[in-house]
Amino acid sequence: MLSTSQPIGRRAVLFGGAAAVGGGVWASLRWFNTGAEVAAGDLTAPEALEGVRSDALVLVDIRRPDEWAATGVPEGALTLDMRRADFGEALQAVVGDPNTPIALICARGIRSRAMANQLRQDGFTHILDVPEGMLGSGAGPGWLARGLPVTPP
Structure with a gap:
């Protein structure tokens, strides 16, 4: 005092x-995740879209429902709120094979990086990150700024 x-x-x-x-x-x-980079095993937003369109991977938007409502969801992405206590089990139920290539996207790549690490520990073998996210980061301008397609949640 x-x-x-x-x-x-x-x-x-x-x-x-x-x-x-x-x-x-x-x-x-x-x-704003300004230090993010696209590292080995990461994807840019256009690469993630290409992977979804060619059925080479499953894209999962792990943001919150209010974020999906505010911006839309990346074309072809599944929505699965990462705050779910059963996130890994729910993802397993959707994709089936834990060796399926799965790309994670969030707002700026912070949550997707953390969740990618967690899923690898949980036995998923082919987890990819989209570190620029929906809103952009040091890894790139982001899904929205690139003008990539979104759909309503």
Whole structure:
């Protein structure tokens, strides 16, 4: 607790302000996933669309229902909210074979990367990530900015 007899020093105010701004910048960089890249085993949004259209993979939009409603769902994608406690089992029920190529997409590639790692641990053998997501990240402009087709949820 501050005493009214001890004013806050100018350096403390400047340091505190800089820390708040720095924390905000860091949070923004993380939210927009600016450091994302398309790595081996990842797909760009156009590659994911091509894979869906050629039946080479199953694309799963793991975002929330409110996000699907706000932007639409990538053409050909299944919708499966990653917050489901039985996500892995529900995905298994839909795709059948755990060796089926499955690409995951979310808003900016953060959740899809985490879920891809979890599914690999759960025994799925061919999980791909779309790190640019629907809204774009450091990996690319995103499904929507690329003008790729969406359907209503």
